[in-house]
Structure formats: structure tokens, C-alpha cells
Amino acid sequence: MALPIFKSPFIRNIRRRPLSVIVPISVILVIYYLFFSAPSVSTKTTPKYNYNKISKGWFAKNRDSVILQNLPKNHISHYDLNKLTNSPDALAQQEEVLLLTPMSKFVPEYWNNINALTYDHSLITLGFILPRNTDGEVALKALESSIKDLQSKNKLNYKKIVILRQDSNSLESQKEQDRHALSVQKERRGMMALARNSLVFTALSPDHSWVLWLDADIVETPPTLIQDLTIHNKPVLSANVYQKFINKETNQEEIRPYDFNNWVESDEGLAIAANMADDEIIVEGYSQIATYRPLMAHFYDPNGDVSTEMPLDGVGGGAVLVKADVHRDGAMFPSFPFYHLIETEGFAKMAKRLGYEVFGLPNYLVYHYNE
């Protein structure tokens, strides 16, 4: 009641005619109670529902609109998935993007990089899944603190942020050398696959046109990353993940290939798979398994066109744009050997089995954190 407007006539009026104030305020409180009381799993009340027919216009020609009615007190939601578009001009078409990151470590450069993305943040939903271990606790605190920090500066404009804790046991250690040991790859990547599946199938909503998988250790991308990838309008499209480092001899910053999971299948790879036991997997990038697969990491041409595309058979998860319908059709990250592939590489195979094409951009670089 500190507003000047309430000062004298209003207060005096309350004293003389309390009903004239109590009634409207009660209405506010009732509305607030009806609509804003937090949904509680243990509530026994069975609310009434409004039914509004909103299906008219389904066959109108505005193909880029989603019919969506998902408000409190209107519990009947119609979604016409055909009205969702994927277009090369995603931003102009106001297409919504779900940006997904499994996070076991909070890297400030990752956070700063996504906040610098120039795609309209109000069209972006962020989704994170963090492991249930000490690393996850630390990362969660840092992530929450960074969100609050951005919010305090009035710069938090994402449509929504979803934070999940992993529902399965997580591997305790995720140190660089441990993570890359071939022997732990199968278990580690199986866990990662389950985390990715929980994340996408929990966070995916009917209004998302695109899913951008961006690993928590991708610290530098062009700020136009989403526009640059959507313009290709491919079902699955992977950027080329490199790493910056200081060459100790020259003391100069140089770049080197980092992610070897973007590859084209080879005769050798197929032959190895054909002779494997059912539950064995091929993991690319290890000398123990010589697949001779052409790796996108090696196709980078610093003088080449950044928009050059190459068809791929396997992808890494570093920076991959996926049409949401590919996931809706059921493309998931196998935690089990799927054509002797798991996780992101198995996902690429599954997308292909669902009839989608997979591509990569060898000259479009994003950079991995240098631990």
C-alpha cells in the first residue's frame, strides 16, 4: 500500500466502507488460489475442466503455426504436429529450438557461448541433465548460480529452462583420461545414452521444431550457430568439433581435430562389425579398432566453403542439430549395441533406419574445452 495513489482517499474509504475493498481483494485471492496453487502430487482435489474446441482452422494454410492450448484450467490440449515446420529460414519462421546439454561439469565458457547465440532466446528452451554424483552437485550449483546471475541482470530471456537429475547411477569419475579409455567407453557411453534419452524424451514438447545437442564442453561456436545449422534444413547435421591449444614449440595458438565420432562407414568397418559377437561395439577413434572410416575431423579445409556438406553414417554429440520429428519418430541413443554402435553413433544409425539422412559440415568448426 505504498503506492501514492492509494494514500489518502482510498485508505479513508476502507475505514468507512470496508466491503468495497474486501470484495475485489477476495476476488484476486480466489483467482490466485484457483490458478496458481502449485500442482501437488498428493492433492486429492479433482478440478473441473473447461473444454474449448480449438480444432477449427486445422486445415487453414498457415503451416507454420502450432495450435496449442495448454493453460491452467484448460487441460485439453490439441497439437497438430503437421503444422510444425522445419525451414531453412527457421528464425524468420519463429521455429522453436530445444537446446540439450548433458552436464557433468559446468564450464563458464560454455555458458557464455550459448548466451551469446543470436537466435531469439525466447524461441529457445534449455534442457540440462546432471549426474547424481559429486560432479553433478558441483555443476548444478554453478549452473544455478549462473542462471541467477544472468537473471539479476535481466538478461535471462530463454523460453524455459528444464533441469533434470539423472535417474540412474552415474559413473563417479569423468576425468579426461578415464573417459577416453576404450575399456570404459562402452559403460560410459551407455550411461550417456540413457541420460540423453531421459533428457530429450522428458523435455521435448509439441512446439519444438529443432533439437540442438550441444555438449557442456563446447566452449566456442559462431554466435549464429543455430541459424547456420538450420539453414541446411537437414534431419541430422553435425558440426566439426576441434580444439584450440598452444603449440609449445611455436608458442602459438593452433587448432586440432577433437571429435572422431563423425564418420562415414567403410568396408573395413562393416567387415569388423560382421565378424563381431552380437554384443560387441565399435567405438571410433581408437587404434585398437582400425576401421579406416573416413572421419569428418580430417576433412576440414581452412580455405573451404563453411557450408560444404558431407553425408555421414555416425555422429558425435558435440554439436548436432536434429529435426524434432526425428526424435518424435523414435530416434533415440541406444545404450545397447545397435548394429554394433552405441550412443550418438547408434543414434545416427537409428535415424537412418527411420528413413532420415545424416550430414556433417566439415568446414564448420566449433571448439571443445581444453582441459
Next chain:
Amino acid sequence: MALPIFKSPFIRNIRRRPLSVIVPISVILVIYYLFFSAPSVSTKTTPKYNYNKISKGWFAKNRDSVILQNLPKNHISHYDLNKLTNSPDALAQQEEVLLLTPMSKFVPEYWNNINALTYDHSLITLGFILPRNTDGEVALKALESSIKDLQSKNKLNYKKIVILRQDSNSLESQKEQDRHALSVQKERRGMMALARNSLVFTALSPDHSWVLWLDADIVETPPTLIQDLTIHNKPVLSANVYQKFINKETNQEEIRPYDFNNWVESDEGLAIAANMADDEIIVEGYSQIATYRPLMAHFYDPNGDVSTEMPLDGVGGGAVLVKADVHRDGAMFPSFPFYHLIETEGFAKMAKRLGYEVFGLPNYLVYHYNE
């Protein structure tokens, strides 16, 4: 303003001191505008967000509660998937159920049957997906009309109803004889698999503990269906689908097995699969493919215990209860041959590859519509 309470002193007061009414009403309108304006894909506004830390209590011992904060103006949602329970006493634990039905025909008996389910409807979300063809149009109208009818009687108490239109081309004809021709099974069931995937991965939310797949032509189940299935606390559990019919000789109502997709793998089945080309599929229940698989349909014992369980390797989709985490881990309905299986049978195989067990209840009958 028809409320008696507003009648005399209030109206008179407006005339004398309009501000005392206009200010509170403006507050209501501003609140309403801020919180209830429909989310529009084409909006350019970037709303501000409130950030409330709600993670405290995550490690409290109430394992059956979901921390959930998903209100308008609070766009940061924390979900702790570990807090979701699956228990044999699902109703007492207030566990939420997502009841999913792909629907190409609206069968009133199906609708009446689910409305008679005794599981607390406020814990049930209904999800439907309808094909984009003439059948789908007709079914949609009938479904909407039935929902409105129930609502007008104040009997619509479901937590939420989600209606999707299929985003892919649907098969035009779904007549009984067409549907069952072996030659169209692969295509038909591939389409059905995509519909099921779109439905579950769009409708599944973080507060669902269970997913109940119930086909649109299941017209009779015990009203305690959900309690009866959840009490077994299995990752995947299929009821036995029978059909009632009039025996023309005796003129008596009898029952006969209907769904042959609930089966146990056989040596013959494995041998057939081993000799198949990569993209061939086995569809159970056709004399052309003699798998000699033990079919749950034939294990029904009218004098047996209804709670008898049997392990299965394939399931039909008629009435199957699935723990939501099985889907979250990525279990989907393959539209492509997966171990030479597709759709619900491929789903059972995928659940097993993800490490889950699959069971059936041979003596627990539900009934299929008799066309």
C-alpha cells in the same frame, strides 16, 4: 455484477469514488494479462523470468514426491527423476498414469470402459493420436463430442487430455480384413509404431510414473485395470486380449483369443530370424510363418489365478502397462526391423535390450471389440 453482495452499497460507491474500484480491477486485469495470455509462437515479446531456487529438499527422504515447479512466469523447472516411484501400491502412492491410445476409430464402449476405471482420474492423463485421414476426422469428432458430453455432466476429471494428429501419412484403409493381411502388416505396423512414438514422446511428462497402452478397440476391462496391473510392479506387463462372440450353433456368448502378439521366443522363431534377410520381419499369428512360439493367448486358464505371471519376449499393444522410466530410457516402437521385429513386438525386444523384464498375465483378460 449480478451478485447480490455487489447490489447497493458497492454500486453507489463506484459512482462516488470510482478509483476505489478501478484500481483493484486493474490489478486483476494486469495479473490476468501477465499470467494468462496464451503462449503464441509468433510473439516477439521476451518475457522476464522469476528464478526461485526450489532445489532444497532434494535429498529429503520423501522419495515419492516430485519436485515440480512449472508455472507461468516460473520457467525454470527442476525435476528429480529419482523421486518418481513405481510401487505395487500405485494409487495409495498417488502415482500418475499416462493412458495412451492410438485411435483410428472411436468405439463408444472403449470410452465408457476407461471412464469406468476406478483409479483416481485426477492422476490420469489421456493421450490420443489420430491419423490424418477420413477415419481420423470422424474419430476426432466423436471423441471431442464424447469429451464435451462427459464434461457437461461434470464427470470429466482427468488430469489432462492430449490429442495429437499424426504428422505422417496414414494408411487410408483400416478395415478388419485389410489390417490383418500379412502383406500390409509391415507397412501398417510401421506406421503404427511411428504414431506410438510420437504419442509417447510428446505426451510423456516428468510426473508420470506409468504408461498404460490401451488400444482404441479394447471395449471391456475390469474397472480396476490400472490397480490390477501396477500391483505386479513390472517394467512391462501385458494383459491377455480376448474377444467375446456369439457361437452360432449354441447361440451363447463365448470368448476366443484375439491378440497373438504376446509370445515367448522359440528355437524355431530364432532359427527363422537367423536365416532372414536383414530387413525381413517376423509377424506372429500367421500360418505363413510357423514359429511355434508359445503364445500367451493359449495359456489362459479360466480356473487359474488371475495374477499368474509369465515372462514374455514379444507383446501386443492391446493393454500393456509400462513403467515410464522404460520409455524415458529410450524404449520405443521400432518402425524398422529390430531383431526382425517391429512395433510392439520390437518394443518388447528393445525394453529387454535396455535391461528390463517383460511379463504377461495369461489369466487376466481384457476384451477386444467384435467388428
